Amino acid sequence: MRAEILVIGAGPTGCTVATTLARLGHDVLMIDRDDPPRVAVGESLIPVCREVLDDLGVDMTGFLPKHGAVFRWGGRSVRFGFDEGMRPDHVLAWQTPRAELDRRMREVARGAGVRFAQTDVRAVDVPNRTVSTGLGEVEAGFLVDCGGRNQLLGRALGVRAKHPWLKNAAVGAWHRGVRVQDEEPGDVVICAYDGGWFWFIPFADGTWSVGTTLTPRGPTGPDRWAEALARCPDAQERLEGAERLEPFRGTSDISVSSTAFHGDGWALVGDAATFLDPVFSTGIALGLFGGRDFARTWSAGGDLDAWEARCRAAVQAFEPVVQAWYEGDRFLRVAFAEAERHQPTVRKAIVSLLAGDVFDPDFTGPRRLGARFDSIERMVLGA
Ligand SMILES: Cc1cc2nc3c(=O)[nH]c(=O)nc-3n(C[C@H](O)[C@H](O)[C@H](O)COP(=O)(O)OP(=O)(O)OC[C@H]3O[C@@H](n4cnc5c(N)ncnc54)[C@H](O)[C@@H]3O)c2cc1C
Structure with missing residues (x-):
């Protein structure tokens, strides 16, 4: 050929x-x-x-x-709807x-x-x-x-x-019968815990992709899943009574x-x-x-x-925010504090970054969020 x-x-x-x-x-x-x-x-x-x-x-x-993303952390949740972003054209x-x-x-x-x-x-x-x-x-x-x-x-x-510094593995499987909490239909739900996070992705037919990304990289079998679940009451709650539909699939180095x-x-x-x-x-x-x-x-x-x-x-537009996710829960602390402290511009920039609005060379707003995350963190948390 x-x-x-x-x-x-x-x-x-x-x-x-x-x-x-x-x-x-x-x-x-x-x-x-x-x-x-x-x-x-x-x-x-x-x-x-x-x-x-x-x-x-x-x-x-x-x-x-899918119209938004929900983060759950220690029993609390915060939702970012894509319609709250900096531009109206990235909502779906x-x-x-x-x-x-x-x-x-x-x-x-x-x-x-x-x-x-x-x-x-x-x-x-x-x-x-x-x-x-x-x-x-x-x-x-x-x-x-x-x-x-x-x-x-x-x-x-x-x-x-x-x-250089991301060293994570992932393990997951499709499930049925996942419990819905306070999200809107179609939202992705991310449940954070000490050492990793679970994803809950709903599909149109009622099945869910459920998985966890966890540190360090390495084994991805059922034991690793059980260990992660034991650490995450939010995910336990959502999975109570759910049925796993396939063997676990894993990635030892993401x-x-x-x-x-x-x-x-x-x-x-x-x-x-x-x-x-x-x-x-x-x-x-x-x-x-x-x-x-x-x-x-x-x-x-x-x-x-x-x-x-x-x-x-x-990639670099996302990297400092990914780093803030994994280092000291800095992203979560900003995401959860922000609603209480009414920082509308920060919230809009987070939403636009979550919508992926980083590819237009003439629109720098969400790209600057990562570059300025340290100062935003100080502003929002008053640290
Ligand atoms: C745990 C985890 C969760 C993720 N969740 C998300 C998410 O929710 N949303 C998101 O946007 N991204 C997510 N990603 C990232 C996403 O999976 C990838 O970025 C995306 O699949 C990349 O697409 P691709 O076409 O470049 O590669 P792939 O999707 O990997 O496609 C590669 C293709 O190449 C073929 N191929 C590979 N080797 C050979 C070979 N030697 N010969 C012939 N064919 C070959 C494969 O069969 C495959 O079809 C996730 C990644 C991980 C690890």
């Missing part, structure tokens, strides 16, 4: 890259080991995703609309079982003329632009790794890096990074380049925007260093 451009991985990032390139007139081959796609994490979208999904023409009918997102989202995105890619092969990529020869697959050798003019956190190409190139996102004849996009942390549900948005931007830039013969810088800037 041969292609002008080979996209490894047909998740949200790969489909965005492939569809955009095909529409710009390129010959694209996309490979994924799973077809139909499998159940995966990355189920709670944030409102900013809508721009790229609309642009691609992905049908979101039937997914559960969806909770999407990934197998179905990816299936729809692949359909869009095929409709745009992307060729698809179901096979496993086993090895990559970057200088010769060839990959060996279960279906034989594939030659390509350019290789794009959208294969996720395994970082196949990044490993082969030696550009894979560990995140955060990944790369020292370079592109080079001669290759690029890494989405999680294959970098994945920070799931606490603010940013992974899909970063893949969609980074993927569309890559395809447009590459097709135009543009500056891929500038593309990489934009991708890194988007």
Whole structure:
């Protein structure tokens, strides 16, 4: 097989890259080991995703609309509705079982003329632009790794890096019969505890994705789940009487990074380049925007260093706030204190960051929240 451009991985990032390139007139081959796609994490979208999904023409009918996020901590809760943000255009997102989202995105890619092969990529020869697959050798003019956190190409190139301070694991499973508390229908609920947090993501059919992210990285079996649950009365309450629908799925090391996102004849996009942390549900948005931007830039013969810088800037917008989440519960203390202290501008900026409104170069509000988090913390907490 041969292609002008080979996209490894047909998740949200790969489909965005492939569809955009095909529409710009390129010959694209996309490979994924799973077809139909499998159940995966990355189920709670944030409102900013809508721009790229609309642009691609992905049908979101039937997914559960999501209008906000609720944080629970020590028996208390605070809700951030997306309609309270700095701009009125980022108010709606969806909770999407990934197998179905990816299936729809692949359909869009095929409709745009992307060729698809179901096979496993086993090895990559970057200088010769060839990959060996279960279906034989594939030659390509350019290789794009959208294969996720395994970082196949990044490993082969030696550009894979560990995140300097994020060292978390995750374990979870779909459940039925989860108790609803004070959230609005469709909200994602995050329950924080000492050492981690639980996510509760509702789907349209009444099932829930429930999982926990916890420190340190390492084992992700049922014992780890039990240990986490024992520490989190909020999650215990929600799960009382609930039924687990599948074996636990785990990830022993969540955060990944790369020292370079592109080079001669290759690029890494989405999680294959970098994945920070799931606490603010940013992974899909970063893949969609980074993927569309890559395809447009590459097709135009543009500056891929500038593309990489934009991708890194988007991650950096979230990073100080993620750090404030994990270090001394600083984010939670601000989020919970803020309503009582009536800091409307801070609240609006938090909501806009939670909506993912960090990709517009002319709109800096939510991006500045992270950079100024220390001073905001002092202002809000009076510390
Ligand atoms: C615990 C956890 C919870 C998360 N929750 C959220 C959330 O709620 N919201 C959110 O936005 N993000 C979330 N994320 C992040 C999200 O899962 C990722 O950012 C997102 O899936 C990245 O999409 P992608 O297309 O880059 O990679 P992936 O979704 O990983 O897709 C990669 C594709 O490549 C294929 N592939 C991989 N290797 C090969 C190979 N060798 N050969 C052939 N095919 C291959 C796979 O089959 C897959 O289809 C979470 C992440 C974790 C770890």
